[in-house]
Amino acid sequence: MRHTISLLVENRFGVLSRISGLFSGRGYNIESLSVGETIDPEISNMTIVTSGDDQIIEQITKQLNKLIDVIKVVDMTELDHVEREMVLIKVAPRQEDKAEVLRIAEIFRGRIVDSSQRTYTIEVTGDEKKIEALIELLRPMGIKEFVRTGKIAIAREGVKK
Amino acid sequence: MKMTGAEIFLECLKREGVKHVFGYPGGVILNIFDLLYDDKDIQLILTRHEQGAVHAADGYARSTGKPGVVLVTSGPGATNTVTGIATASMDSIPLVVFSGQVPTMLIGNDAFQEADIVGISRPCTKYNFLAKDTKDLSRIIREAFHIATTGRPGPVLIDLPKDVTASKADFVWPEVKIRSYNPTYEGNKWMITQAAHMIAKSKKALIIAGGGVILSGGSKELKELAEFTEIPVTMTLMGLGSFPGTHRLSLGMPGMHGTYYANKAIQESDLLIAIGMRFDDRVTGKIDAFAPNAKIIHIDIDPTSIRKNVRVDVPIVGDVKRVLTVLNKVLKEDIKEQWTEVRRAWLKQIDIWKHERPMTYTYSDEVIKPQFVVEKIYELTKGDAIISTEVGQNQMWAAQFYKFDKPRMWLTSGGLGTMGYGFPAAIGAQIAHPNKLVIDIAGDGSIQMNIQELATAVINKLPVKVAILNNHYLGMVRQWQELFFNERYSYTHLEVIPDFVKVAEAYGAVGLRATKPSEVEPVLKEGFKIKKTVFMDFICDWKEKVFPMVPAGAPIDHMLFEEKSEKAEKKLKAVK
Numbered sequence: 001m002r003h004t005i006s007l008l009v010e011n012r013f014g015v016l017s018r019i020s021g022l023f024s025g026r027g028y029n030i031e032s033l034s035v036g037e038t039i040d041p042e043i044s045n046m047t048i049v050t051s052g053d054d055q056i057i058e059q060i061t062k063q064l065n066k067l068i069d070v071i072k073v074v075d076m077t078e079l080d081h082v083e084r085e086m087v088l089i090k091v092a093p094r095q096e097d098k099a100e101v102l103r104i105a106e107i108f109r110g111r112i113v114d115s116s117q118r119t120y121t122i123e124v125t126g127d128e129k130k131i132e133a134l135i136e137l138l139r140p141m142g143i144k145e146f147v148r149t150g151k152i153a154i155a156r157e158g159v160k161k
Numbered sequence: 162m163k164m165t166g167a168e169i170f171l172e173c174l175k176r177e178g179v180k181h182v183f184g185y186p187g188g189v190i191l192n193i194f195d196l197l198y199d200d201k202d203i204q205l206i207l208t209r210h211e212q213g214a215v216h217a218a219d220g221y222a223r224s225t226g227k228p229g230v231v232l233v234t235s236g237p238g239a240t241n242t243v244t245g246i247a248t249a250s251m252d253s254i255p256l257v258v259f260s261g262q263v264p265t266m267l268i269g270n271d272a273f274q275e276a277d278i279v280g281i282s283r284p285c286t287k288y289n290f291l292a293k294d295t296k297d298l299s300r301i302i303r304e305a306f307h308i309a310t311t312g313r314p315g316p317v318l319i320d321l322p323k324d325v326t327a328s329k330a331d332f333v334w335p336e337v338k339i340r341s342y343n344p345t346y347e348g349n350k351w352m353i354t355q356a357a358h359m360i361a362k363s364k365k366a367l368i369i370a371g372g373g374v375i376l377s378g379g380s381k382e383l384k385e386l387a388e389f390t391e392i393p394v395t396m397t398l399m400g401l402g403s404f405p406g407t408h409r410l411s412l413g414m415p416g417m418h419g420t421y422y423a424n425k426a427i428q429e430s431d432l433l434i435a436i437g438m439r440f441d442d443r444v445t446g447k448i449d450a451f452a453p454n455a456k457i458i459h460i461d462i463d464p465t466s467i468r469k470n471v472r473v474d475v476p477i478v479g480d481v482k483r484v485l486t487v488l489n490k491v492l493k494e495d496i497k498e499q500w501t502e503v504r505r506a507w508l509k510q511i512d513i514w515k516h517e518r519p520m521t522y523t524y525s526d527e528v529i530k531p532q533f534v535v536e537k538i539y540e541l542t543k544g545d546a547i548i549s550t551e552v553g554q555n556q557m558w559a560a561q562f563y564k565f566d567k568p569r570m571w572l573t574s575g576g577l578g579t580m581g582y583g584f585p586a587a588i589g590a591q592i593a594h595p596n597k598l599v600i601d602i603a604g605d606g607s608i609q610m611n612i613q614e615l616a617t618a619v620i621n622k623l624p625v626k627v628a629i630l631n632n633h634y635l636g637m638v639r640q641w642q643e644l645f646f647n648e649r650y651s652y653t654h655l656e657v658i659p660d661f662v663k664v665a666e667a668y669g670a671v672g673l674r675a676t677k678p679s680e681v682e683p684v685l686k687e688g689f690k691i692k693k694t695v696f697m698d699f700i701c702d703w704k705e706k707v708f709p710m711v712p713a714g715a716p717i718d719h720m721l722f723e724e725k726s727e728k729a730e731k732k733l734k735a736v737k
Contacts, residue, residue: 010341014291018283025284055468062465068288068308071341 002031003057004083004153007046007064008072011037015069019046022063028052032085032150043071047152076153083153086125089138089146092118097141104141108134119144166295166326167192170259173302175202176334179230181221181592182206183214187234188274190261192326194232206592206621209613211238213585215245216611219254220586223572224547225593226378228255228309235261236274239320240281244579247285249316251576252399253376255309256316257302258286264324265293279320287315292322296330307337312344313463314376344462348479348487356434356458356475357491361498363432363456365507366392369415369444372399372575373437373461375568379482380404383436385489391504393511395423397438398560399575406564407544412511413520416444417711418557421518424709424717426511430455437461437481440470441576442713450716460484518709520561523723528702529678531555531630535562537681538600538628541689546598547590549573549583551607553637555630557707559602581610584627588614591623598626598689605631605658615668618694626688627696632703633658640706644721665696674698 009015016035023030031049038045050060057075064073076083093101098120105112105122108130114121124134128151135146164172170193174182183206186194197205208214211233218229229249233242239260249256263272279291288308290301298321305317360366374383380403387394387410394404395412404411415423427433433455438444445451448470458475459467467476477484522532535558538546544564549572550556556573565571572590574582587601601608608629618625630636639653662672671693675684681699688695709720 014279014283017280021284059465059469066463066465068339068342 001053001057002049002051002077004076004081004151005048005050005061005064006074006076006153007048007070008038009044009046010069010071011042011044012069015044018067018069019048019064022067023050026059026063028056028060032148034150034152036152045152047150049151074155076155080156081153082156083127083151084125085128085131085151086123086149087131087134087146088113088121088123089135090119090121090144091138091141092144093120093141101138101141104134104137110134162332163329164332165192165329166298166321167196169295169298169330169332170302170321170326171196171200171203172332173299174230177302177306178227179203182230182232183208183218183221183589184232185211185214185234185238187238187261189263189323190232190234190238190321190326192323193259193321205232206588206617208585208588208617210611211241212245212581213588213611213614213617215242215256215258216248216579216582216585217589217592217614217617218256219245219249219582220549220572220589221593222249222254222256222589223586224569224590226569228257228306229589231256231258233258233260234274235263235278236276238274239278240276243282243285244577246282246316246318248574248577248579248582250285250287252372252574253314254316255314257305257309258316258318260318260320262291262320262322265322266324268322278318282318285316286318289318289320291320292325294330295325295328298325298330299333300335303334304337304339308339308342312342345464345478346462346480346483348460348477348484350487352475352477353484353487354491354495356477357488357496359432359456359458359475360390360392360434360492361496364503365430366390366432366434366504367426367430367455368392368394368434368436369397369427369438370394370400370403370436371397371438372403373481374400374403375437377437377462377481379437379485380568382482382485382489384408386485386492389489389500390492391500391508392434393426393508395419395426397441397444397575398573400438401560402565402568402571403437405566407566414560416441416717417446417713418561418707418709419717420520420561421709421720422511422514424711424720425514427452427455428716428718429510433457435459435461436485439466442470445470446711446715446717446719518722522705522708525702526678529675529681529699531632531699531701531705532558532562533678534628534630534681534685534699534701535559535602537685538602539563541682541685542598542600546570546600547572547587547594549587549590549599549601551583551601551603551610552578552580553604553607553635554632554640554705554707555602555604555607555636557637558630561707563602580607584608584611584625585614585617587625587627588618588621588623591618591625592621599624600626600628603627603629604636605629605633605661606635606655608661609659612664615665615670615694619669623694624692625694628685629661629696629698630701631658631661631698632701632705634703636703636705637707643706644710645712661696661698665694670694670696672696672698674700676700
């Protein structure tokens with residue numbers, strides 16, 4: 001099963017390599033990884049999407065916790081959380097498909113961030129399903145390339161009633 | 162007060178209580194070596210290879226419980242330490258390794274003798290540092306010693322660029338505060354109570370004690386637990402000495418070359434109490450068939466060790482000594498059981514297994530059996546020697562036939578299985594214990610992997626003894642070829658073996674040789690008497706194999722035994 005694991009790590013050189021080294025050294029799979037600064041500039045957040053059975057996920061979280069530069073490990077999959085990913089898609093549609101591409105972009109609340117005589121580049125944010133659906137819809141229109149950020153996730157706060 | 166990086170380094174080592182450093186000089190580490198030249202408090206033991214330095218520091222650490230310290234130069238000096246660091250890492254041995262590095266300005270430029278040792282050593286250290294600024298050096302060194310020696314111990318490396326050792330900074334000595342590193346020492350009380358109840362309910366309980374018992378200093382508590390609850394104990398290769406090998410409740414070592422009765426007991430047990438061990442494949446054999454009837458209590462300071470290889474019913478994360486102290490208390494105060502009565506049938510069954518297949522071998526009066534040499538060493542030293550081993554048959558025979566009653570007397574590369582470990586490790590142990598008898602039980606293959614350390618032993622006047630079980634083969638691999646590869650001895654016959662007596666003499670050590678069983682005892686006696694480095698070359702039966710043996714991947718009760726004749730049995734009895 002797929003898990004989204006969120007890490008708080010010390011923001012120093014070599015940390016990313018310790019984490020990626022842990023995954024490669026023990027044969028775990030990284031499906032996506034995104035890194036960014038947090039509110040505290042000394043701490044970075046990493047969101048890792050990985051997969052494995054319960055025992056493997058348990059090992060992954062324990063092994064991550066054991067790394068000296070890792071401050072906190074949260075398996076988001078077990079929590080109510082929000083996940084987002086951004087994609088930039090460059091489409092080169094035929095003349096007759098151009099309107100359709102723009103319409104799809106609009107449905108997906110995308111923005112055109114670049115256009116040329118032959119291409120549009122669309123920026124879309126959403127959860128994984130939305131991104132995949134968009135890619136599938138645009139595929140017949142002629143996708144030249146796309147770049148995905150990888151997933152980021154944050155826990156939801158409970159609302160008091 | 163402003164101090165140079167090299168001065169800070171030395172001051173830090175003194176504050177950490179370091180007396181001995183094992184190392185080898187080179188260009189970029191010269192600032193430090195220059196200071197060591199006339200330092201009175203810290204002695205540098207110059208080895209003849211950086212790998213030897215790390216193993217020596219490792220032997221020093223295993224035999225004392227203090228961290229071993231290594232100092233080498235950059236590039237090849239640093240990369241030569243990797244095998245030693247990985248050896249220590251697999252066996253959780255505290256080391257602090259300092260490697261020189263090219264000046265910070267040149268890092269990344271492929272400078273002369275530059276190697277990215279921080280990158281290279283990352284997977285085999287507990288942690289590593291690149292000291293980029295002299296002002297951070299003392300904090301880094303203090304953190305390194307802290308990380309190496311706390312929690313699950315392990316090696317830590319500090320890379321020291323040349324300019325960092327030359328520039329000056331104010332000396333500071335800050336308390337260690339690492340927010341993301343907080344090992345768990347106290348076991349969960351509820352879990353410990355659960356464990357106590359399971360122990361009380363079990364009929365056929367068995368303790369498997371590992372190296373963690375020794376690392377935490379929990380031998381006394383383990384003995385108390387075993388004796389009080391009448392539970393037999395089997396010790397892993399790393400755990401030998403954690404519980405007295407001569408104790409009536411001892412079952413010796415389990416696993417691939419373990420005793421018949423230890424493996425039988427594991428398979429029949431209804432409760433395994435795994436203490437400071439990690440269910441290595443050499444212990445479990447085929448994992449699905451391992452201890453099919455047992456519930457498992459697993460005590461370990463490293464949470465990743467728990468449920469890594471086997472299912473666990475009661476996980477207890479914590480320091481072995483502290484957890485056992487609480488567990489013993491709960492058992493004694495809260496649980497009233499007539500332990501002797503409860504265990505009677507189980508201990509009787511184990512006794513039957515012990516008689517069915519004792520740990521033995523076939524004696525010969527024509528050719529020296531390697532086990533006989535180990536037995537004689539045990540007999541003559543009365544178990545009161547520090548024993549190191551190389552890796553392979555020599556290691557297994559030493560583990561099987563030498564009985565360890567005390568911890569920190571047994572130095573062996575368990576996890577990584579590093580040939581060439583034993584001799585430098587013995588040197589390190591002898592440095593720490595100048596008056597103890599230190600013996601490396603070696604093979605003719607392994608000893609050649611770090612034989613250059615003869616110079617280190619001789620120049621430091623170390624009376625280290627090396628007993629070479631010489632069979633002209635890489636014996637353990639040869640044994641696998643005989644049993645599983647149709648006796649095709651591909652590249653395991655060493656053909657040319659140096660004359661170890663002459664080699665020893667060439668270095669200024671003493672060389673002795675035994676070619677007949679009757680010469681074994683006299684040679685050992687003479688060797689032990691001489692207050693010098695001694696190589697004892699025992700020309701052994703090359704056909705001898707390590708038994709029992711569980712083929713890799715088989716369940717641990719599927720054991721192969723030596724086929725033996727009754728005649729030989731009788732002879733053995735007569736000799737004994």
